[in-house]
Amino acid sequence: MSESIIPPEVRPKPAVPAKPPHVVAPSPTAPHGPQGLGSGHLGGGSTLLGYIGIDTIIEQMRKKTMKAGFDFNIMIVGQSGLGKSTLVNTLFKSQVSRWSSAWGSEFKLPKTVEIKAVSHVIEEGGVKMKLTVIDTPGFGDQINNENCWEPISKYINEQYEKFLKEEVNIARKKRIPDTRVHCCLYFISPTGHSLRQLDIEFMKHLSRMVNIVPVIAKSDTMTPDEKNEFKQRVRKELEVCGIEFYPQKEFDDDMEDKNENDKIREAMPFAVVGSDKEYQVNGKRVLGRKTAWGVIEVENPNHCEFALLRDFLIRTHLQDLKEITHNIHYETYRAKRLNENGGLHPISANDTQESNL
Amino acid sequence: GMDAIMLQEKLVERLLCPRVRTARQKEKQYVGFATLPNQVHRKSVKKGFDFTLMVAGESGLGKSTLVNSLFLTDLYKDRKLLNAEERINQTVEIIKHTVDIEEKGVKLKLTIVDTPGFGDAVNNNECWRPITDYIEQQFEQYFRDESGLNRKNIQDNRVHCCLYFIPPFGHGLRPVDVEFMKALHEKVNVVPLIAKSDCLTPNEIKKLKDRVREEIDRFGIKVYQFPECDSDEDEEFKQLDKELKECCPFAVIGSNTVVEARGQRVRGRLYPWGIVEVENQSHCDFVKLRNMLIRSHMHDLKDVTCDVHYENYRAQCIQEMTSKLTQDNRMESPIPILPLATPDVETDRLIKMKDEELARMQEMLNKMQQQIHDGKEQ
Numbered sequence: 001m002s003e004s005i006i007p008p009e010v011r012p013k014p015a016v017p018a019k020p021p022h023v024v025a026p027s028p029t030a031p032h033g034p035q036g037l038g039s040g041h042l043g044g045g046s047t048l049l050g051y052i053g054i055d056t057i058i059e060q061m062r063k064k065t066m067k068a069g070f071d072f073n074i075m076i077v078g079q080s081g082l083g084k085s086t087l088v089n090t091l092f093k094s095q096v097s098r099w100s101s102a103w104g105s106e107f108k109l110p111k112t113v114e115i116k117a118v119s120h121v122i123e124e125g126g127v128k129m130k131l132t133v134i135d136t137p138g139f140g141d142q143i144n145n146e147n148c149w150e151p152i153s154k155y156i157n158e159q160y161e162k163f164l165k166e167e168v169n170i171a172r173k174k175r176i177p178d179t180r181v182h183c184c185l186y187f188i189s190p191t192g193h194s195l196r197q198l199d200i201e202f203m204k205h206l207s208r209m210v211n212i213v214p215v216i217a218k219s220d221t222m223t224p225d226e227k228n229e230f231k232q233r234v235r236k237e238l239e240v241c242g243i244e245f246y247p248q249k250e251f252d253d254d255m256e257d258k259n260e261n262d263k264i265r266e267a268m269p270f271a272v273v274g275s276d277k278e279y280q281v282n283g284k285r286v287l288g289r290k291t292a293w294g295v296i297e298v299e300n301p302n303h304c305e306f307a308l309l310r311d312f313l314i315r316t317h318l319q320d321l322k323e324i325t326h327n328i329h330y331e332t333y334r335a336k337r338l339n340e341n342g343g344l345h346p347i348s349a350n351d352t353q354e355s356n357l
Numbered sequence: 358g359m360d361a362i363m364l365q366e367k368l369v370e371r372l373l374c375p376r377v378r379t380a381r382q383k384e385k386q387y388v389g390f391a392t393l394p395n396q397v398h399r400k401s402v403k404k405g406f407d408f409t410l411m412v413a414g415e416s417g418l419g420k421s422t423l424v425n426s427l428f429l430t431d432l433y434k435d436r437k438l439l440n441a442e443e444r445i446n447q448t449v450e451i452i453k454h455t456v457d458i459e460e461k462g463v464k465l466k467l468t469i470v471d472t473p474g475f476g477d478a479v480n481n482n483e484c485w486r487p488i489t490d491y492i493e494q495q496f497e498q499y500f501r502d503e504s505g506l507n508r509k510n511i512q513d514n515r516v517h518c519c520l521y522f523i524p525p526f527g528h529g530l531r532p533v534d535v536e537f538m539k540a541l542h543e544k545v546n547v548v549p550l551i552a553k554s555d556c557l558t559p560n561e562i563k564k565l566k567d568r569v570r571e572e573i574d575r576f577g578i579k580v581y582q583f584p585e586c587d588s589d590e591d592e593e594f595k596q597l598d599k600e601l602k603e604c605c606p607f608a609v610i611g612s613n614t615v616v617e618a619r620g621q622r623v624r625g626r627l628y629p630w631g632i633v634e635v636e637n638q639s640h641c642d643f644v645k646l647r648n649m650l651i652r653s654h655m656h657d658l659k660d661v662t663c664d665v666h667y668e669n670y671r672a673q674c675i676q677e678m679t680s681k682l683t684q685d686n687r688m689e690s691p692i693p694i695l696p697l698a699t700p701d702v703e704t705d706r707l708i709k710m711k712d713e714e715l716a717r718m719q720e721m722l723n724k725m726q727q728q729i730h731d732g733k734e735q
Contacts, residue, residue, distance in 0.1 A: 081527035109532070143533045144480045189526065190556075191417020194440045198479050218526055221556035223626055237440050291558055292639050294631025302629045 069121075069128035071178055072318060073159075075210070076133065077152065077202065078187025079140040080109060082217035087274035088133055088185075090287065090298060091310055095276075096120045097133050110138035113151040117179075134181060140198050149202045156181050156210050160333040167334075180330060182321045183246070183313065184210045187217040188234065188269060192226050195237050203243045209329055211246035211321055213313065214238075219271035219304050220289065220296045227271050234269060245269075247317065251324055264312060270305040273298055405464030407513060408655060409495075411545065412469065413488060413537065414522025415476040418552035423520075423611035424469055426624055426635055427647055430456055431613070432469060449474040449487040470516060476533050484533070485540045492516050492544045496670040515667060518581070518650065518658045519545045522552040523606065529568040530576075538578045544666055546581035546658050548650075549573070554608035554641050555626060555633045562608045569606055580605075583649070584657055601649060607642035610635055 076084040076097070085097035096118065119132040134155070139148055159180040166176040184206065188199055203212055214234070219227060238245065247265065252258040275298050278285045287298040298306045313321075412420045421433040432454045439447065452471040457464065472488050495514045502511040519541060523534055538547050549569065554562060573580060586598045612635050616625040624635040635643050650658075 079526070080531075081524070083526075109528075141531060143484075143536060144482050146480045189417070189524075191415075193417045193438050196477060201479055218556050220628070220630075221525075221553050223628055233440070240440075289558055291555070291631070293633050294628070296628075296630045300629075 066127050068175070069130060070322075071130040071132065072322070073117075073132040073134060073179060073182050075136065075152075075156075075181045075184045076187070077136045077139055077184060078217060079189060080137065082187040082189060083274050084185070084187055084217070085135070086276060087187075087215075087217070087272060087306075089276055090274040090306065091313065092122060092131060094120065094122055096122070096131055097135065109141050111142070113138040113148050115151060115155045132179070145198055148198075149205050152202075153206055153209065156206070157333065160330055161337075163330065164334055164337060178322075180325055181210050182325045184212045186212050186214045188214055190216050190218055190221050190230070190271075192222055192230050194230075194233050200237070200241055200243070203238070203245070204241060207243050207245060209333070211248075211324055211329070212243075213246050213309075214269040215309060216269050216271040218273065220273045222271070231269060231271065246321065246324070248324075251328060267305070267308065270309040270312075272306045272309055273304040274306070402463055405466060406655075407466040407468070408659070409468040409470060409514060409516050409518075410650075411472065411488075411492075411516045411519040412522070413472045413475055413519060414552065415524065416473065418522040418524060419609075419611050420471075420520075420522055420552070422613055423550075423552075423609055423643075425613055426611040426643065427650065428456070428458060428467060430458070432456060447474045447477070449484050451487060451491045468514070476537075481533055485537045488537075489540050489544060492541070493670065496544075496667055497674075499667065500671055500674060515662055516545050517655075517662045519547050521547055521549045523549055523569065525551050525553050525557050525565065525608075529565065530572045535572070535576050535578065538573075538580070539576065542579040543669065546661055546666070547578075548581050549606040550646065551606055551608040553610065555610045557608070566604075566606060566608065581658070581661070583654065601645055604642055604645055607646045607649075609643050609646055610641040611643070 074088070076088055078084050088097040089095055114137050115134060116137065117132055117134045119130060121128060121130050123129070136152055139145075139152070142148070163176060163178065163180055166172060186199070186203065189196065199214075203214070206212060216222075216227070216230065216234075222230060244250070245268065247261040249258075249261075249265070252261055273289065273296055275287045275289050275296075277288065277290075279288050279290050279295050280286075281288070281295050281297060286295070286300070289296040289298075297303050301307055410424075412424060414420055421436070425431055425433065450471075450473050452473060454469045454471065456467050456469075458467055459465070470491070475484055475488065478484065492515075495516060499511070499513060499515055502508065521534070521538060521541075523530065534549075538549065541547055551557075551562070551565060551569070557565065572578075583598065583602055586595050590598075610626065610633060612624045612626050612633075614624070614626070615622050616627045616632055616634075618625055618632045618634050623637075626633040626635075634640050638644050
């Protein structure tokens, strides 16, 4: 597209700053301050004579968002024992998921799929995040796993419904509490062969209603060659079955997005290893797993792709995940719901409030 | 006179069980049957051994790699892995690979029974059915052959051992693991293994083993038990035996590739963080499994299959047939146990003749025994 000229100063989506940034009064010649959480580029166009200060709006937005904090809801799906909880804890560097790495004897496999949501507020660099981890114990663990994704899709739709109800209210809350699932981490078992039938069934049913990020769990069971072969085969299978995982090609905003996301798509699914234990390696304390033949370092890119996943999920695409959920998945649900009732407001029978639709 | 007595003695010797000895025989010189084990050994070596090993578990647990590592073969080089879509309508299959291995003059005809498709579907209800059916079919085949008239070339296709692969990713046994082992534990020797154990730390392996052992106990799963050590074995052997038992279920790793480790070329897996050696006992229990399976317990596995699992099957079969007999008063079984079903005059007559002959011989024997007994006392 030739009409959108992308100015050279545009930066890729920014990382969450580790330290509270100090706000510098911008000058025309100084580089632009750290950009906010929204999409980054300033439009090209005519040169300005003198400086107005429009760009400070980004900073204002940032301050407001920081004050308000934001929420992020991540769902983890996969068979028992694939290290889901450990990975989420490692991602957010806190004990945000139910199970710790020391499973006690009280551990019992649930007989059906349960949905368990646990919220924590974590803070970093002055930014508060209300993180909700939605666990799905029992998925894929039974002998007969037919339709075991149904409780999950039901939950996802229920959150959309909740949001919709709030939205169509006359007296709406200023900030509608957002319990919608922004990201669904799907854990693939590292068989080294290909996807399992259950994997395909799940992703087929859910990739159109939620952002699915597939990961290869416990990838320390594969050598680098095996990993690459497996990833290629998995990607091919997903393509053949018409499953679009996040970031979906059809939602790429522009060339910049497309290029960046293409690179990510080609590296997915990320082969990860999680750990909440630290070991001393070459004088440094690292998160890892210690075996008789060496220490697997979680954040070492030569060992596994945890760092890639973390950066992708948290440092660059967190906001995008929320936006796609809101602008696309939720809208799809909303449109369907409104059409169902022939254009009338979609308040359910037991709701007494009127809507302004 | 003396001749008659000697003749009688010879007859006694030949007719009586060799274990029954009279005082006079004991006084004789070295007989030479102590060489019997060697003779058996030589004959077996000439004949060769056979062993049927079944491997079961979900796909991707390293079963084929382990088999190749155990027997230093490459049985699966032409295998084509199906992708997930191709596998949608796949059912559990039974595939046999046979390979002849010879080592130091000893021949082994090894049959590996594979069970692709097990546990891979979305709905795995009774996915062990084709496997139990297969095992029972081999028993039935053997039963027929054994009861038949020409028993010279009976082929023993009975499954002597089933290696069951438990994923290392879980927290213990899953429902499908429990159901599978319970469906098979009274038909075949089940040896559970923890697959791909190089993804577990030593601590995790210990926890998992403890948990699996506890669950095996709790669910009443009868896995293959190593026979008790003879009390006259030396201490070292007893210690090794104890270690073997405490190590179960074995945490294994297999490899089709050779890597360079500590100056040697060994079977192993090369990771960015280190090298796993399949035959290094501090890395996994592969050596213990191999030793148990091949070097010390292969024969016992066969014995238990024949003496316990097969006999149970046979007894059950006969019981079912006799109850059917009493039910509808005629035998419909195709298995020719006794030729009573078909009233054949000629066969009957022959049988009667033989019976009478046997009776006469028995009488003679009794008389001779009495005479010798009396002779001793005089």
